[in-house]
Amino acid sequence: xxxxxxxxxxxxxxxxxxxELAVDLAVAAAHVLADLGEFAGHxxxxxxxxxxxxxxxxxxxxxxxxxxxxxxxxxxxxVLPTPAIAYLVNTxxxxxxxxxxASHNPMPxxxxxxxxxxxxxxxxxxxxxxxxxxxxxxxxxxxxxxGRIIVDDSARETxxxxxxxxxxxxxxxxxxxxxxxxxxxxxVAPEMLRRAGAEVIAINAAPNGxxxxxNCGSTHLESLIEKVRQxxxxxxxxxxxxxxxxxxxxHEGNVIDGxxxxxxxxxxxxxxxxxxxxTVMTNLGLIRALEAEGIAFVATPVGDRYVLEEMVAGGHxxxxxxxxxxxxxxxxxxxxxxxxxxxxxxxxxxxxxxxKELSSFMTRYPxxxxxxxxxxxxxxxxxxxxxxxxxxxxxxxxxTGRVLLRKSGTEPLVRVMIEAEDADxxxxxxxxxxxxVKSELAL
Numbered sequence: 001x002x003x004x005x006x007x008x009x010x011x012x013x014x015x016x017x018x019x020e021l022a023v024d025l026a027v028a029a030a031h032v033l034a035d036l037g038e039f040a041g042h043x044x045x046x047x048x049x050x051x052x053x054x055x056x057x058x059x060x061x062x063x064x065x066x067x068x069x070x071x072x073x074x075x076x077x078x079v080l081p082t083p084a085i086a087y088l089v090n091t092x093x094x095x096x097x098x099x100x101x102a103s104h105n106p107m108p109x110x111x112x113x114x115x116x117x118x119x120x121x122x123x124x125x126x127x128x129x130x131x132x133x134x135x136x137x138x139x140x141x142x143x144x145x146x147g148r149i150i151v152d153d154s155a156r157e158t159x160x161x162x163x164x165x166x167x168x169x170x171x172x173x174x175x176x177x178x179x180x181x182x183x184x185x186x187x188v189a190p191e192m193l194r195r196a197g198a199e200v201i202a203i204n205a206a207p208n209g210x211x212x213x214x215n216c217g218s219t220h221l222e223s224l225i226e227k228v229r230q231x232x233x234x235x236x237x238x239x240x241x242x243x244x245x246x247x248x249x250x251h252e253g254n255v256i257d258g259x260x261x262x263x264x265x266x267x268x269x270x271x272x273x274x275x276x277x278x279t280v281m282t283n284l285g286l287i288r289a290l291e292a293e294g295i296a297f298v299a300t301p302v303g304d305r306y307v308l309e310e311m312v313a314g315g316h317x318x319x320x321x322x323x324x325x326x327x328x329x330x331x332x333x334x335x336x337x338x339x340x341x342x343x344x345x346x347x348x349x350x351x352x353x354x355x356k357e358l359s360s361f362m363t364r365y366p367x368x369x370x371x372x373x374x375x376x377x378x379x380x381x382x383x384x385x386x387x388x389x390x391x392x393x394x395x396x397x398x399x400t401g402r403v404l405l406r407k408s409g410t411e412p413l414v415r416v417m418i419e420a421e422d423a424d425x426x427x428x429x430x431x432x433x434x435x436x437v438k439s440e441l442a443l
Contacts, residue, residue: 002131003131005409006409007103007113007121007303008111008112009112010105011110012108013055013059013108014055017055017059017111019058019061022062022112023062023063023065023069024066024135025066025112025134026070026098027070027138028130029096029130030044030046030066030070030072030096031133031138032130033096033116033117034046034070044073044096045093045095046067046073046074047085047089047092047096047097047098047115047155048074048075048085048097049077049079049080049082049085049088049097049099049184050078051099051101051102051103051183051184051241051242052079052182052184052186052207052208052209052212053209054107055110056079056101056110059100060100063100067098068146068149069140069146069147070141071141071147072095072096073147073148074148075092075151075155076150076151077155078156079187080155080184080187081185081188081242081243081244081337082099082101082242082243083244083332083336083337084159084188085098085115085119086334087119087162087332087336088119088155088159089119090119094117095117096114096116097114097115098113099112100112101184101241102241103242103245104217104219106213107210107211107213114127114130115334118333119333120308121305121308123305156187159188160191160192163192163342164195164196164342167342167346169345169346170196171193171196171198171346171349172198174198175234176193176198176235176236176345177201177224177227177235177236177237177249178190178203178205178236179217179221179223179224179236179237180203181204181212181217181218181238182204182206182208182213182217183212183239183242183243184239184242184243188243188338189337189338189341190202192338192342193341193345196342198345203224204216204217204223213240217239217240218238218240218245218246218323218337219240221247225255228249229253232251234251235248235249235250235251237341237345239338239341240324243336243337244304244336245258245324245325246326246337246338247261247324248341248344252356254356256359257324258320258321258322258323259282259285259286259322259362259364260359261320261340261344262286262318262319262320263290263359263362264347265318265326265340265344266293266295266318267293268350269317269328271318273314273315273316273317274296275298275314276290276296276298277299277300278297278300278307278321279299279301279302279303279306279321280302280406281321281404283365284365284401285362285364285365286362288362288363289361289362302406302409303409304320304325304327307321308334311327311329312329317329317330320335320340324337324340328340365419365421366419366421366426367417367419368418368419368423368427369416370415370416370430370433371408371414371415371416372415372434373412374412374442374443376442377412377413377414378407379441380437385440386437386441389433390405393418393433397420400421401419401425402417402418403418403433404416404417405437416433416437418430
């Protein structure tokens, strides 16, 4: 079974993802990404950050130990969003970056994400190289050749300035509630919005190592919706644990997901190729609305790395996912929840329209997603009975909807998604397919 999923190596900390594995991964990544042994006299450099999970403390120590033992100077930047690591790798000329985070997953999980030179996520070939040499013997540096570990206290301010320099609008007069998921956004997102001029009410912004994503953040919007209504705020912003995604709430408490955000930005951002990149999960309502604006749409597999690959290949500047991973290539080469929030709010400030008005450009198709757990997800593709059922549903929906079954890249699940003009039909078809998946692939 492959060690890398759709977004790095992830699992239960200290069970699947141990300190020993973290050291070995760091050493292997050092040899692949820093080209150790090929550049005489080159002193490699790495940026290492983490989200707020308690397990991040020992995993960060293990990663730093592995990198330094391989002869790499390590700059520890502490608790920062994943996109901050990508940005810092790019701007400092580092050879690689490491983010220790399991994103939106529950607190017991953790993960290790690697960034190559320039701050880009690794492609499959690089991940395969790292996995291939994992645990192999290697020549160990000694004396002055071992790496050093340096605490970089300036990284947070550097990242904040980068974000704020990307906008021209002032947020004076806007009241914003922000849910930081008790994660990596807690120490930067509220400060960013205050410096932009907004009145900020921060919730779930007191991480203690154990409360990250605990009924809060972009996967649990209830408390944010309640607070926006209670405070009569103009809007709400929700991040996930590592702040690479964002969802929004309008002044009435309606959810503005990644599809709406992508559409709003597409309508009000210069698009050199007149194209937006999304995924197979992107709502048909957005695709139809973009077509009406003369904007083409390209779909990729789920995962922001695939969105980025398509953007780079086609020269496109805007792409993203329904979950709130939005990539604005003019400013970043990875999904950045804080950057996206800034530009979404900038359009509110510039247009003098609220989020409900800005999101009215599209009519969302009813879409039902069912996560089917306790199944052998890797056998999905070979099951002919499920494939036949999917074909029947596709024939029934025609051009009025879509069906998608896929195995999760980060969790032990098969996701069943039905999209249709009629909500009851979507529910009926999704539940029927989910029951079939459960019976056919049961463990």
